[in-house]
Amino acid sequence: MSVLSVKDLHVSVETEQGTKQILKGVNLEIKQGETHAIMGPNGSGKSTLAYTIAGHPKYHVESGSITLDGVEVLDMSIDERARAGLFLAMQYPVEIPGVKVADFLRTAKTALAGEAPALRPWIKEVNGAMKALRMDKAFSDRNVNEGFSGGEKKRNEILQLELLKPGFAILDETDSGLDVDALKIVSEGVNRAQEATGLGLLLITHYTRILRYIKPDFVHVFVDGRVAEQGGPELADRLENEGYDRFLTDTSVA
Amino acid sequence: MTVVTPEQHGLTAHSDGGWDASEKGFVPVQTRSARPQSFEHTDFAPVNGLEAEWKLTPVKLIKPLLDDALDGAPYAIDTEAPEGISVEWVARDDSRIASAGAPEERASANAWTNFEQALAITITGEEHSTVRISRAELGSTARAGHIVITARPHSNGTVIVESTGSALLSENVEVVVEEGATLNFVSVQDWADDAIHLASHFVQVGRSATLKHTIVSLGGKVVRVNPSVHLSGEGADGELYGLYFADAGQHLEQRVYLHHEAAQTRGRVSYKGALQGTGARTVWVGDVLIGPHAAGTDSYEQNRNLVLTEGTRADSIPNLEIETGDIQGAGHASATGRFDDEQLFYLQARGISESEARRLVVIGFLSEIVQKVGDEQLEARLHTAIEAELEGTIS
Numbered sequence: 001m002s003v004l005s006v007k008d009l010h011v012s013v014e015t016e017q018g019t020k021q022i023l024k025g026v027n028l029e030i031k032q033g034e035t036h037a038i039m040g041p042n043g044s045g046k047s048t049l050a051y052t053i054a055g056h057p058k059y060h061v062e063s064g065s066i067t068l069d070g071v072e073v074l075d076m077s078i079d080e081r082a083r084a085g086l087f088l089a090m091q092y093p094v095e096i097p098g099v100k101v102a103d104f105l106r107t108a109k110t111a112l113a114g115e116a117p118a119l120r121p122w123i124k125e126v127n128g129a130m131k132a133l134r135m136d137k138a139f140s141d142r143n144v145n146e147g148f149s150g151g152e153k154k155r156n157e158i159l160q161l162e163l164l165k166p167g168f169a170i171l172d173e174t175d176s177g178l179d180v181d182a183l184k185i186v187s188e189g190v191n192r193a194q195e196a197t198g199l200g201l202l203l204i205t206h207y208t209r210i211l212r213y214i215k216p217d218f219v220h221v222f223v224d225g226r227v228a229e230q231g232g233p234e235l236a237d238r239l240e241n242e243g244y245d246r247f248l249t250d251t252s253v254a
Numbered sequence: 255m256t257v258v259t260p261e262q263h264g265l266t267a268h269s270d271g272g273w274d275a276s277e278k279g280f281v282p283v284q285t286r287s288a289r290p291q292s293f294e295h296t297d298f299a300p301v302n303g304l305e306a307e308w309k310l311t312p313v314k315l316i317k318p319l320l321d322d323a324l325d326g327a328p329y330a331i332d333t334e335a336p337e338g339i340s341v342e343w344v345a346r347d348d349s350r351i352a353s354a355g356a357p358e359e360r361a362s363a364n365a366w367t368n369f370e371q372a373l374a375i376t377i378t379g380e381e382h383s384t385v386r387i388s389r390a391e392l393g394s395t396a397r398a399g400h401i402v403i404t405a406r407p408h409s410n411g412t413v414i415v416e417s418t419g420s421a422l423l424s425e426n427v428e429v430v431v432e433e434g435a436t437l438n439f440v441s442v443q444d445w446a447d448d449a450i451h452l453a454s455h456f457v458q459v460g461r462s463a464t465l466k467h468t469i470v471s472l473g474g475k476v477v478r479v480n481p482s483v484h485l486s487g488e489g490a491d492g493e494l495y496g497l498y499f500a501d502a503g504q505h506l507e508q509r510v511y512l513h514h515e516a517a518q519t520r521g522r523v524s525y526k527g528a529l530q531g532t533g534a535r536t537v538w539v540g541d542v543l544i545g546p547h548a549a550g551t552d553s554y555e556q557n558r559n560l561v562l563t564e565g566t567r568a569d570s571i572p573n574l575e576i577e578t579g580d581i582q583g584a585g586h587a588s589a590t591g592r593f594d595d596e597q598l599f600y601l602q603a604r605g606i607s608e609s610e611a612r613r614l615v616v617i618g619f620l621s622e623i624v625q626k627v628g629d630e631q632l633e634a635r636l637h638t639a640i641e642a643e644l645e646g647t648i649s
């Protein structure tokens with residue numbers, strides 16, 4: 001069984017004011033097919049964790065490790081990580097002017113599979129996935145994320161999740177900025193992907209509402225760069241009622 | 255519309271700004287429309303390279319075009335004119351000539367003084383048709399050229415002029431888009447490595463007429479194409495696009511002037527360039543003038559340059575002059591930079607290698623202009639040309 005494991009991860013970024021420590025010893029283990037929710041206040045380092053796993057050059061790993069089935073992910077380039085089966089649905093997907101969605105998807109699929117997918121079945125698969133996500137066909141002719149609304153960008157991320165079939169996916173606030181209908185559509189897409197491929201999920205969110213549609217097996221409360229508490233789905237219910245105050249007070253006392 | 259006839263020799267200037275250096279502490283301001291104009295070579299002083307007009311250009315390399323007598327005879331072209339468009343060589347006294355503007359600098363005036371016949375392209379058909387003109391055999395003789403494109407009222411056409419091979423050419427291109435006409439004009443400079451080409455485009459867009467004007471400069475040692483576009487009729491619409499890719503040792507320059515002269519005109523200027531290799535050099539100057547009668551103007555201009563390697567230089571100078579308060583909107587943007595790390599990260603996070611990601615980003619960046627060209631055959635050819643420019647150079 002496939003396992004993504006984060007051990008005692010310390011991460012910093014360079015800022016104008018100097019080096020800033022963001023992650024201060026993160027431990028996590030996600031097995032294939034599991035869904036882990038990471039919940040925490042803004043600024044606690046959730047995106048930093050996501051970007052660090054994906055290999056964003058801005059984040060410096062001071063110590064610790066990230067392994068995928070025992071292999072050190074930190075030694076891999078960004079694209080090697082993707083080819084090893086890691087996927088990050090970004091909180092703020094960037095626009096790529098002049099690159100059409102259809103061309104981008106095919107290039108990514110080709111890069112991941114090592115060969116170009118057969119054209120007919122591929123187009124059928126893309127169209128099917130777009131339809132399921134209620135995306136207009138015209139999207140494939142548009143430039144990646146250019147002029148997309150917030151909700152369209154998120155759908156486009158989940159479209160890639162369904163088509164590229166990673167082993168582990170990190171969804172960074174995929175729920176933020178979505179209305180209820182869009183949230184359902186996107187959640188269904190994530191659930192479909194998980195059923196189809198046995199995907200391991202790291203679901204980063206600020207709010208509990210997405211957890212109504214995507215059921216977590218584990219919930220981790222993330223505060224000030226580390227996991228402050230973990231438990232089962234019931235922990236999310238508690239956060240829903242109590243908010244993060246309890247944890248914030250804890251850390252300020254500590 | 256300001257019409258200057260060839261009889262008006264000598265330097266003429268219609269000025270509302272003007273020079274007045276005698277006043278103490280006064281900084282000379284010259285509004286863009288007040289530049290001296292003349293059809294006579296000798297009316298312009300020899301160029302020393304310090305002039306605002308020339309200081310960014312390698313004047314040593316273009317000396318013959320500035321100073322020498324030029325061969326103004328017709329040259330070989332390859333074309334097939336469809337129904338609704340005529341292509342012919344015409345004499346200097348043809349009525350279509352000198353209807354769009356007059357030279358504002360010495361190389362342009364030298365071409366005007368020396369050309370013997372003009373290549374006249376006239377669009378009359380109301381059904382859209384396309385004419386492709388290619389010229390490939392200009393050779394190393396110092397030449398003067400003249401092209402005059404006339405889109406008759408309510409006509410609709412695409413004119414594509416493609417240049418390849420060697421050249422030492424100074425030319426003027428006149429474009430008149432008459433009332434209600436729609437013209438798509440594309441000038442592709444894909445010259446050989448040793449070519450030197452200076453061009454001034456004088457463009458008048460009439461009442462309710464629509465112009466799309468695209469400059470693509472890929473090949474040549476020195477290529478300087480300066481379009482001056484006057485939205486001179488009410489409701490005129492002008493979209494000016496440019497695409498350039500400078501390699502090591504290439505100088506690609508474009509000085510764009512968009513003049514909102516009449517009311518309710520709309521103008522868009524978008525030029526994008528890529529630079530790679532030591533000594534790759536580009537210049538973009540974008541002057542937009544919204545005149546006193548241009549109420550309701552809607553204008554936007556931008557230039558973006560993507561720097562692919564060390565050792566390049568891109569100048570990007572936007573200018574906006576507004577002489578009426580009653581406009582809908584006007585803006586400009588200019589940016590020169592390296593790859594956007596976030597774009598590369600996004601692509602790489604999908605498994606795409608760094609080199610492939612860079613290739614996609616550059617092609618995508620330039621494709622924005624290619625997508626505007628509006629001719630499938632040419633778009634495909636430009637994609638191939640851009641791929642070729644990138645071949646093996648991005649690592």
Ligand SMILES: Nc1ncnc2c1ncn2[C@@H]1O[C@H](COP(=O)(O)OP(=O)(O)O)[C@@H](O)[C@H]1O
Binds near residue numbers: 013041042044046049
């Ligand atoms: N590139 C960066 N430069 C400077 N500070 C950063 C950068 N990235 C994140 N930070 C800071 O690190 C902290 C954690 O940010 P982030 O990981 O985005 O938190 P979250 O996703 O939980 O809201 C914040 O204080 C944020 O301002």
Ligand SMILES: [Mg+2]
Binds near residue numbers: 173
């Ligand atoms: Mg975040």
